Every structure is written in C-alpha cells, then in structure tokens.
Amino acid sequence: MAEEGERKAVLETVQADGTDGSCITFVLHDEDHTLGNALRYMVMKNPDVEFCGYCITHPSESKINFRIQTRGALPAVEPFRRGLSDLMGVCQHVLNTFERSMKEYRAQREEEMQ
C-alpha cells in the first residue's frame, strides 16, 4: 500500500463485510455518464453478471458509483476488468473502421473530381 498522501483517488471499492467479493460497488472519480453508461452496457453483455448499474451520487461531485453483482462465486472485479477491455476493443475497432471509411470516401471524391 505505497500511497503518497497527496495522490488523488481514481478508483475505490466499497464492499459489504462478510460477502465473498461477488458484489462490489466501485467508486470511479472524475467520471460521469460518458464512461458510466458505456461501461454499464459492456458489463451487462456479460452472461455471468446478474446485476450492473451506475449512479451519480450528487451532481456537484464528479464521481459515479458502479455496482456489479455476479452470478455464483465469480469475483466482481473480473466482469469489471473484462468490460473495460471489451470497451477498449470496441473503440479500437470503431477507430479503425472510421479511419478506413474516411480514406475510402476521400479517395472516391478524388476520383470523381478527375
């Protein structure tokens, strides 16, 4: 736990005592619906997840409570991690497809000009 006193928290977890790690509320700082909703969608697409939701605790504070409850004894960190990497995969594919489409569109316009 080598944390300097001034480091701002980015991600915290809140867990009820006595549970086995299958229900966790993550507190994500400096985030809002932008990441919250997109991540919620990706985590809900995971068949091992029984419940996933997020809320903005108060509009004056920029942090979200992101809760995941898994089916069975799967630790809730797993779907969270998988949701983040799936979302990254989606973004990467969208970026590649968009840039390829832009290139094709511009090449087609060049041809039409000539």
Add this chain to the structure above:
Amino acid sequence: MAAQRRTEEMRDRVVLGEFGVRNVHTTDFPGNYSGYDDAWDQRRFEEAFRVDVIREEGDELEFDMVGIDAAIANAFRRILLAEVPTMAVEKVFVYNNTSIVQDEILAHRLGLIPIRADPRLFEYRNQGDEEGTEIDTLQFQLKIKCSRNSQAAKESSDPDELYFNHKVYSKHMTWVPLGNQTDLFPDADFRPVHDDILIALLRPGQEIDVLMHCVKGIGKDHAKFSPVATASYRLLPDITLLQPIEDEAAEMLQKCFSPGVIEIQNIKGKKVARVANARLDTFSREVFRHESLKNLVRLARVRNHYIFSVESTGILPPDVLVSEAIKILMGKCQRFLNELDSVPME
C-alpha cells in the same frame, strides 16, 4: 410468426406512437430473450458494424455509424462536446484599455475566440503554475490605437472614413513566441481561426494594449475550449405503410412528411404511395393529426443506426476530432485498467 416479428420490433426499433415513444431502452442483454444469444461477441460486432461517410465539406462532417449501441454512440458525442482539448485564451494581462468595453468583458470575448493551434503539440498547464512555460502556453498580443483621419471630408459621417483602426478585429492579434517556441514550431502560424471576428469598437484617443496567454483545456472546464460548433446524432427513421394507401389519401400522406420521403407512383391508373427515402424525414408526426391516416403508418427509428453530424469550429478538421474522441474513450478505459492492476484489490 407475428410474435417473432413483435420481438424483432422490440429489439431493433424505437416506435413513435401518437402519445409516446415505445421500446426506448436497449433490452438485448443475455437472458432477456429466449432463443437469442446476446452475450458480447467481438467477432459478431465487427461483422455487423460499419461506418459510412455521407458528406465532408470544410468544417462539417456527416457520417453513419451502424451496429453500435446508444451508450457508446452517446459517449462519443459527449466526449466530442466536452473532453477533446483545444487551446484558448485563459489569462489576459491588461496594460492599457481606454476603450468603452470593460476589462472583464473584453477578456471574456477574447477567451471565446477559436485559436488555430493544434492542441496535441502542447501540454496541460500544471496546477498552480502562474507563469506558464513554452510547452504549455501560447502568447498573443493585441495592441491597437484609434486615431482621427485628418484627410476625411468635413461633412462625412461614415466612421470608416473618419477614423483609423476604429474596429478591432481578431486579425489584429499577433503571436508573440515564448522562449524557444520559434525553434520548436518553425513553420507554425498561430492565429485565430477567423480574421473577421469583431472584438471591440474604438474612437480616437482610445487604445487597447493587452497580452494574452492561451492554455490547453477541455469543454467540461469552460465552453470556450469545446472544439465543435456542435456534434449531434439522430437515429435513422423507418417509416412503414401498414396498408396500401391510394389516391387522395396518398396525396395527403405525402404532405404529412418532409419532401422526398413519400413518393407517389402510378400503378394501373391508380396513385399509390410508397416510402422513397425515410432518411430525409424530420418526424413532425403530422400524420397523427389525420384520423384516416394515423393507423395506416408505423413511425419508428432503427435502434442501432446513428447519423452523426459534427461541425468543427475550425481548430481541427472534424474527422480528426472524431478520431481524438474515440482515443479519449480508450484512454479512460486504460486508466482504470491500470488502476486495477496497480492497486491490489482486497
């Protein structure tokens, strides 16, 4: 058969009823529908996903994203508006301002002027750093004085003739390189995007002498940093005629929609209405005001087809803005993945 069609409709259309909108939320999560495998499958997503660029003209870009969910499309839109960084005037050092425009109003106006400077070449300023270094600050100077034109005709009342420099435009802002910026950016031409933004009006004897510092920021902090005039999307309209509509009803139907949406064909002497191009419609729902027509048409939107329209303020071209927005979302995910890996979870 009908039940299957209803499920299909529930899954991939948002239906506009007379008094409300149905099937708004995404419901295709695993377990909701029997017989459908809705678990996330990257390969299935990649097969169904496509981007079609419709139009690119100057600062405007219109493109379609098909096969993606609202949550992610909205994330891109929100990032385009508020989290893609740009450079804008933040601090204004007023050496002399004898114009009629107050200092703070002048500073506010200067902040809103879009500055043609690629924000990717600069860093964010550190918190609490008042001076600004050459890697995070751009300096501009606005020094202008209004004087009387002694050659003007005696009876003329046209300010353009009577005074010199009575209108202060953004073209009067000049870049003052800091430190080694002339070496770092040898070919750079940092200036406002538009030359003809009117900043203030002067009369003889009044002058403005200010020094401005531009820093990198995001729209969430202040709207002046937003790189888009606006970025929005709409879903692709889907108009279905539930029964054949002919003659007068067809004419009335054509008038209910935007021009070009409904086309009237002449089949065996009768006029028959057909949906030609639903994409052009703006969904005024005029058809619900006609008792005879309202049950013959189904107005819906295709749930996963987004028509994006991005208009840039001129700082960066719109396609670069979209690419940057996607990279920023990736950066957010990466930040949390790193955080998960670095701190051992109890």
